[in-house]
Amino acid sequence: GAVVSQHPSRVICKSGTSVKIECRSLDFQATTMFWYRQFPKQSLMLMATSNEGSKATYEQGVEKDKFLINHASLTLSTLTVTSAHPEDSSFYICSARDRRDISGNTIYFGEGSWLTVV
């Protein structure tokens, strides 16, 4: 079946450095990819929506210069956390809308990425 791959699944970085998380649709092309952040014991918070070849649409309160999203192709979107700080430590998860489904209802999720900033 369709799979969305996130990489890395876990990453530890030093405060002040940048870290990139990839979201890749393995056997389908994605019209849209969504990036979420999840805090402990909380739901998924939508950070931004990205479409191939265009700028991402960020949700209110999400710093676009802090969380850089690049959607280079129909199968790959990346989230770069720039100048990371310990408060950026979190679980990040992406999802992708399958363009084969014209209703737009088919959305697959990655397994998520744990970011720890020390």
Added chain:
Amino acid sequence: SQELEQSPQSLIVQEGKNLTINCTSSKTLYGLYWYKQKYGEGLIFLMMLQKGGEEKSHEKITAKLDEKKQQSSLHITASQPSHAGIYLCGAAELIPDKLIFGTGTRLQVFP
């Protein structure tokens, strides 16, 4: 912007009991998704509802969408420890294109 409220926030039930989780939207829903998650892991797709009054079942889980398409419920019959986790309802919007989630319901099932 659309908001999704889930209730209850958490639920602790004895194995074998039935339970219901509710999801209420501030706007008419275009599509309503139900997922299950263990915190820090990926989401498991349960069901997607789109039509007013629609009801779907899978094994012991039934989800309904009301006629007005602003409220959905997820019902688990004869709960088991394997049902434990976080249940999330998600609402799809077309314009702007986004998928947002409800506040989540943490379910614990004890033997």
